[in-house]
Amino acid sequence: MEKMRFSLYRYNPDKDAKPYMQDIEVEVDATDVKLLDALVKLKAVDDTLSFRRSCREGICGSDAMNINGKNGLACVTDLRSLKQPITLRPLPGLPVIRDLIVDMTQFFKQYHSIKPYVVNDTPAPERERLQSPEDRKELDGLYECILCACCSTSCPSFWWNPDKFVGPAGLLAAYRFIADTRDTITSERLDNLEDPYRLFRCHTIMNCVDVCPKGLNPTKAIGKIKDLMVRRAV
Amino acid sequence: MVNRIVVGAHYGLRDWILQRATAVIMAIYTVGIVLALLAIPGTHEGWKAFFACTAVRVVTQVTLIALFAHVWVGMRDLWMDYIKPVGLRLTMHVFTIVWLVGTLVYSVKVVWGM
Numbered sequence: 001m002e003k004m005r006f007s008l009y010r011y012n013p014d015k016d017a018k019p020y021m022q023d024i025e026v027e028v029d030a031t032d033v034k035l036l037d038a039l040v041k042l043k044a045v046d047d048t049l050s051f052r053r054s055c056r057e058g059i060c061g062s063d064a065m066n067i068n069g070k071n072g073l074a075c076v077t078d079l080r081s082l083k084q085p086i087t088l089r090p091l092p093g094l095p096v097i098r099d100l101i102v103d104m105t106q107f108f109k110q111y112h113s114i115k116p117y118v119v120n121d122t123p124a125p126e127r128e129r130l131q132s133p134e135d136r137k138e139l140d141g142l143y144e145c146i147l148c149a150c151c152s153t154s155c156p157s158f159w160w161n162p163d164k165f166v167g168p169a170g171l172l173a174a175y176r177f178i179a180d181t182r183d184t185i186t187s188e189r190l191d192n193l194e195d196p197y198r199l200f201r202c203h204t205i206m207n208c209v210d211v212c213p214k215g216l217n218p219t220k221a222i223g224k225i226k227d228l229m230v231r232r233a234v
Numbered sequence: 235m236v237n238r239i240v241v242g243a244h245y246g247l248r249d250w251i252l253q254r255a256t257a258v259i260m261a262i263y264t265v266g267i268v269l270a271l272l273a274i275p276g277t278h279e280g281w282k283a284f285f286a287c288t289a290v291r292v293v294t295q296v297t298l299i300a301l302f303a304h305v306w307v308g309m310r311d312l313w314m315d316y317i318k319p320v321g322l323r324l325t326m327h328v329f330t331i332v333w334l335v336g337t338l339v340y341s342v343k344v345v346w347g348m
Contacts, residue, residue, distance in 0.1 A: 160315045163239045191244070196314065200246035203311075229247045 001029050004038060005085035008049065011096055019096070022046075023085065035082065036063055036075040051100040058213060061148030064091055065100050071150035071211040091153040093162060106162045107149045107169070114166060114174040114192065119185045135181040142176035142221060144214050145169060151208035151218055157201040164197035168208035168218035171199065175221035178228065190229055199225060253307040256300035263297040291345050298341045302334045 003025050011019035026041045036056055043049050051074075052062040058076040065074060066089040068082055094102035120129065152158045152167035166174065174193060177183050193199040199222070208218040270290075274280045284290060309330045317323040342348070 157315070164241050192242075194244050194246055195241050196243055196246040196249070197241050200250055201315070226247070226250065230251065233247055 001027050004028050004079070006038070006042065007085045007087045008042070008099070009089040010049075010099055012048070012050075012098055021087075028079065032079060034075055035067065035077040035079050035086070038079050038086075039063075039074055039088075049100075050098045059146060061146035064148040064150045064153075064213075066090065066092060071154045073148060073150070073213040076213055091149055093153045093159040094149070102149075102153075104149060107152055107167070108147075110152075110162070110166045110170040111147065111173060113198075114170050114177070115185075115189070116173050116177065118177060118180055118183045120182055121184060129182045131181055138179045138181070139176060141216055142172060142179060145172055145176070145216055146214060148213065150211045150213060151216075154207040154211045155202075156205070156207070157203065161197055161201055165201035166193070166198050168202070168222070171202070171225065172216060172218040172221045175225050178225065186228075187232070190225070190232060193225060194229060249307045249310075252303055256304040259297055259300040260304065263293065263300075266293075285345075286347075295342065295345045298345065299338065302338050302341075306330065306334055 004027075006024050006026065008022045008024060009019060010016070010022045024042065024046065026038060026045055028038050028041060032038055032041065034056075036053060039049075039051060039053070043051075051065065053075065054060040054062040056063075056075045058073055061073070063074040064071060067074065067077055068087050071091060074088075088100060090096050090100045090102045094104060094106065097103050147169060149169060151172075152169045155165075155168055157165050158167040171193075174189060178186055178189050183189075202219075202222050204219055204222075206219045209216075209220075212218070270284065271281075274284050285294070310327060313323050313326045313330070317326055
């Protein structure tokens with residue numbers, strides 16, 4: 001058993017006039033490996049603490065938060081690699097609902113704006129639409145996104161213009177469908193992004209790449225979208 | 235007026251290419267001018283003779299035009315990021331253009347010794 005120190009962002013809009021940081025200690029044992037394990041123990045100490053969590057293995061993307069100043073998933077972050085006191089804040093740039101829970105409406109609005117589904121108006125084949133292994137390979141590094149919002153909420157362009165800039169997660173998804181050989185509206189998708197705000201707010205600072213818990217590279221995908229636009233225009 | 239979020243201006247690529255192309259022009263000029271200035275005599279007369287050459291003036295003027303185009307995209311991006319009221323932002327856009335055109339005219343005077 002060992003004690004770990006935490007500094008937690010707390011805010012309950014029903015009770016608190018403004019957010020505050022709560023210093024708290026919790027006893028963890030050898031079986032508590034990830035940050036989420038400690039959060040579950042913290043919840044047992046103070047059951048008013050609110051955070052989202054579900055799969056606890058980096059698939060659902062629910063427990064994204066700002067950990068010691070860097071966005072990440074609590075369930076895949078090694079507890080003992082963190083400097084104490086471990087400071088936990090909600091994802092930056094989104095409205096806080098309570099404690100570590102943020103309102104992701106804006107994030108998903110941007111995601112939906114890029115039509116995150118294959119559009120193909122040709123008659124459906126008897127079985128599925130097939131892809132060659134090479135074509136399928138194009139989607140690697142794109143389809144794995146779990147929409148945890150770590151990237152978009154670490155992006156200053158998204159902080160300043162969350163209503164207009166699609167953000168790294170949305171743009172990664174946009175390229176995922178542009179790159180899909182089964183999709184037939186590539187030009188329409190490029191038209192949708194040809195905008196000083198929607199795509200070109202990205203100034204390639206690569207915060208998104210730095211924080212992605214799945215090791216994806218939205219900056220590279222954004223670069224490929226720009227490449228295609230150049231190829232279309234020049 | 236209903237306060238709606240409107241996007242879809244259907245431009246941006248040209249500015250993005252412009253910013254990169256002008257950056258390359260400025261980088262090439264910077265390297266070239268440093269090498270040239272090291273090669274010529276480091277006196278007032280040496281510099282005067284160098285910048286009297288028409289080719290040098292043309293290249294310098296082209297680079298300055300590239301600089302102003304680069305500044306336009308960069309400053310416009312700043313206003314887009316940080317200035318929210320549309321009227322104020324448009325005013326800043328116009329001010330930036332007027333200022334850059336003025337600078338361009340003055341740069342012609344300087345480069346061509348008029």
